[in-house]
Amino acid sequence: MKKRLTPQREAILKLIGNSDQHWDAEGIAHVLAKMGCSIGQATVYRGLAALEKEGLIRGIQLVDGKKRYERAGKQHHDHFVCTACGSITEFSHPAEAQIFEHLSRETGAVIHGHEFVVFGFCASCREAS
Amino acid sequence: MKKRLTPQREAILKLIGNSDQHWDAEGIAHVLAKMGCSIGQATVYRGLAALEKEGLIRGIQLVDGKKRYERAGKQHHDHFVCTACGSITEFSHPAEAQIFEHLSRETGAVIHGHEFVVFGFCASCREAS
DNA sequence: CATAGTATTGAGAATGATTATCATTCTCAT
């Protein structure tokens, strides 16, 4: 049978799809509960996994233990995480493509994906310190 | 007081320092136990954290939940993980420096570190599939 | 329309990696 877009999954998808935030499972459950449509935590995890597999959202793994999700369809980018305030900034650089090209040419590997997370202090936290 | 290089930590350090593997806590405990010098798992974790803080080993966070450690002093590199066989290959590319430079110039951030993990199929797993 | 068969849900238990607790032991500088 096919994967279904249930009310629960639709709620998750709307939440992520209409924002530029990087959500973790807990945050989603919390916000949905506040909005009156609380759903079980297992369902949140299953929904996120299903939506990611369908390509409707994108999962990223930052440095702390939790997986975050952002809406799909944005152009490719990586993430800068401020270790002081926790803010997440997106960035991208054309040179990255060269790196992948070089890597696969050198090693013969097929590249399926990557995680590029840079961390440090953002501009405002740098000044504050 | 100062941080001490206890026999346990020395054992961990030797194990990591004399190899080019990427160890996780469990693997270290397992191998040390086999070598007849088994140490408590909490001590393994504490030892790894202490050695990393001292700069004697380097910790990296790959895609699966567990943190790996490699010996310090190698020149900078990133990691390619084959999702089929689990092998870890190191790579590096000069363009990466440009990316950091550009990022900090654009955003005003100070960069303290990064994780760049590329995953896919290595050459042999590609052929096998 | 009935209904079998698969998906999904929610609650709670279970997992796996890591961290905290705590009493005990070690080590160093006095």
Place this chain on the structure above:
DNA sequence: ATGAGAATGATAATCATTCTCAATACTATG
């Protein structure tokens, strides 16, 4: 040797995530 700060090991606790399982919800047939 003594006292204070480190380190240890066993075990409990934590945290994110996954599994289990009984109860529902859909959906594609017959």
